[in-house]
Amino acid sequence: MAFLVLHAAWGIIDATVSDLSCGRSWDAVHRVRPRAPLTCRECQHGMVPVRSPRGLRFFRHAPHAPRCSMAGGESLEHHLLKLELAQAARAAGFYAEYEVLAPNGSWRADVMATSTDGKRRVALEAQLSPITAEDVQARTDRYSGEGIAVCWFGVAPRPWVGSAPRFCSTAQRRLGRLGR
Incomplete structure (x- = not known):
């Protein structure tokens, strides 16, 4: 998807x-x-x-697709959370784009929110699968190294909570109903 x-x-x-x-x-x-x-x-x-x-x-x-990270590697819930994040960024007056890849390929933001003047960028990361606090910090540091703020979003407490800016949302239940 x-x-x-x-x-x-x-x-x-x-x-x-x-x-x-x-x-x-x-x-x-x-x-x-x-x-x-x-x-x-x-x-x-x-x-x-x-x-x-x-x-x-x-x-x-389309049928017979090659291996591709965009070909089914993410759950419907993950896609719906990214959709919710982009809509929230747009409602806040930001431009929002999905799956933004770093010029050097070192990161890919689930949603990149950019201010209308282009001076502020925030990577919005939908993190539903398990990940270590160290991996969250390493990914956060890669963004920071390029002057990009990052905020992590999840729907349940995880071990990485507390290691990076984050929000834990209960909206996932509502999002799940959208995809049915």
């Missing part, structure tokens, strides 16, 4: 915003024939626009 894909003519499109970030509607890519020219930003395999029964819009790899 992915929220961002590359369109051959329109560039990067975002399923989570009404105009797909390119001035087009969801109907311009969803269930059109011929299929919209969409590819994964990571592996360049074809992508298919999907709408869940509850209306969540996202992209899935």
